Amino acid sequence: MITFRAASFFLLSLPLFAADFQNGQAARAVFGQSSFTSHDTGIQISSLVVTQNRLFAADTSRHILTFDVNLLGNLRDDRGQHSTGGCSLCFPAPVSQTNESVMPGVASVSVWGKTVAVADAANHRVLIWRDSSAPRPDRGPDVILGRLSESSSLGASTLVDPVSVALDGKRVFVGDVALHRILFWNSLPLTDDQPADGVLGQSDFVSSRAVDAPGPDTVATPVAMTSDGFNLFVADSTARRVLMFSPGDMPLAPNALVNSASLNGGALAPGTLVTLHANNLTETLQAQAPDTGEPLPRRLGGVEIILDGQPLPLLMVSPTELQAQLPYDIAGRTGASLYLRLEHSSNVLVTPAIAVKLTAASPGVFAFGDREPRAALALHVAQPDQTSGGTPVTDDSPAAPGEVITLWAAGLGTVLESGTTVAGKPHEGPPALVANPVSAQINGQAAQVVSASLPGGSVGVYWIKVVVPPDVVPGSTAYLSISQNGLTSNAVKLAVGPAPR
Numbered sequence: 001m002i003t004f005r006a007a008s009f010f011l012l013s014l015p016l017f018a019a020d021f022q023n024g025q026a027a028r029a030v031f032g033q034s035s036f037t038s039h040d041t042g043i044q045i046s047s048l049v050v051t052q053n054r055l056f057a058a059d060t061s062r063h064i065l066t067f068d069v070n071l072l073g074n075l076r077d078d079r080g081q082h083s084t085g086g087c088s089l090c091f092p093a094p095v096s097q098t099n100e101s102v103m104p105g106v107a108s109v110s111v112w113g114k115t116v117a118v119a120d121a122a123n124h125r126v127l128i129w130r131d132s133s134a135p136r137p138d139r140g141p142d143v144i145l146g147r148l149s150e151s152s153s154l155g156a157s158t159l160v161d162p163v164s165v166a167l168d169g170k171r172v173f174v175g176d177v178a179l180h181r182i183l184f185w186n187s188l189p190l191t192d193d194q195p196a197d198g199v200l201g202q203s204d205f206v207s208s209r210a211v212d213a214p215g216p217d218t219v220a221t222p223v224a225m226t227s228d229g230f231n232l233f234v235a236d237s238t239a240r241r242v243l244m245f246s247p248g249d250m251p252l253a254p255n256a257l258v259n260s261a262s263l264n265g266g267a268l269a270p271g272t273l274v275t276l277h278a279n280n281l282t283e284t285l286q287a288q289a290p291d292t293g294e295p296l297p298r299r300l301g302g303v304e305i306i307l308d309g310q311p312l313p314l315l316m317v318s319p320t321e322l323q324a325q326l327p328y329d330i331a332g333r334t335g336a337s338l339y340l341r342l343e344h345s346s347n348v349l350v351t352p353a354i355a356v357k358l359t360a361a362s363p364g365v366f367a368f369g370d371r372e373p374r375a376a377l378a379l380h381v382a383q384p385d386q387t388s389g390g391t392p393v394t395d396d397s398p399a400a401p402g403e404v405i406t407l408w409a410a411g412l413g414t415v416l417e418s419g420t421t422v423a424g425k426p427h428e429g430p431p432a433l434v435a436n437p438v439s440a441q442i443n444g445q446a447a448q449v450v451s452a453s454l455p456g457g458s459v460g461v462y463w464i465k466v467v468v469p470p471d472v473v474p475g476s477t478a479y480l481s482i483s484q485n486g487l488t489s490n491a492v493k494l495a496v497g498p499a500p501r
Helices: none
Strands: 029-031 045-051 054-059 063-068 096-099 109-112 115-120 125-129 143-146 162-167 172-176 181-185 198-200 222-227 232-236 241-245 257-259 273-277 303-307 314-317 321-325 335-343 348-350 354-357 378-380 404-410 439-442 445-447 449-454 462-467 476-484 492-496
Touching: 045 222, 045 232, 109 162, 109 222, 115 162, 115 172, 125 162, 125 172, 143 172, 162 232, 172 222, 181 222, 303 314, 303 321, 404 476, 439 462, 462 476
Parallel strands: 162 222
Antiparallel strands: 029 241, 045 054, 054 063, 063 096, 109 115, 115 125, 125 143, 162 172, 172 181, 181 198, 222 232, 232 241, 257 273, 273 321, 303 335, 314 321, 335 348, 335 354, 378 404, 404 462, 439 445, 439 476, 449 462, 476 492
């Protein structure tokens, strides 16, 4: 088995952050769908109201749907009791449904205390009265946002079709269906056309693309919004769902999660060993050996990494890094929502959610070193059917043309004997062949793959046996990569010497 490299870390001071929304963040929960990426059936909502931990949604077929917000639990709750698989923050069905044609409130007006905000879509603007109880209630608004002109370029002040608006006592949110996004101001704007502080549904202020398939960080048509003072609920009618966005105490980079073998981000496969980099995760380095035969913990050093509401099994946490394994039961999903829960001696902090892209296979090859391309972690194989042992391939003991070598990999996805694989637990039984075929390339030419499997006792680390092509030039450094499901891994260096006599 592989022992992950760990360094000593100094104790970092822990700054406190006010809970806030993050530019381009993902939703934490979804109503009306069984996952963040499903959308074939669901609900089409025209108006939202949240009160007393009940979310009331009026749909286009004259029904009022009621969702119980209490089922979400508190954002800072330990999610260990929810490690049952699936998405525990996805609610496809309401707790009740009533036939009704009218409900209190409309989507284009939001009131919080004495503040009133009105979405004026026809004039591409939002009107805000900071104190509606002041004398002369018929006076004009204190602030006007938007006022798009033909010469305006897309940015943090642009409003094209603002059909929804929400207040939460601190912030203003404006949903723009033409730009497929929500702009937010972290405090009530003081001046006309004041630029927004952040955006949801797009990665930045200059993006306005509509996506073909929904994800936890996309909002196709934000037709209605409401807030309970902390969470923002958004009716995304095109995707037939309601998303819930929650603020966090500290930021989490959108690309923080990578394949532990390739060190690359992008889409990740079921069972992948992943590494996440962030600051102030914990106070000390703690690691759990994956080869003890025991399941890995889902909380380590007070840290939980939570995917679709489920805490992931952890191998290691330090002040700036953690290593975990994705579950196998995410097969079939194309995206998920992830956030961190950090339990310290004096408080519990959470991050805003980020979106994680998922795919059937995302191959990565383990290697030594810090600079790319790194040296392959490979073994000589005495017999093609050898299942353990072997000496390392090094510059002093290079691989020979025509020789079979063993590589270690992560991200190869599900195996044919899928019932034997559980995230965070050593694989039981003999090696299980991967479900998606693997190919290999050395110096750009095809190399025969003898087998690709998950060996017994392994936690997310796969074995690949590859034949070095006989015409590789001895005494050179070869570059090897593997491919699977249309994706190619990182390239690793492989020392190649003369064939034995």
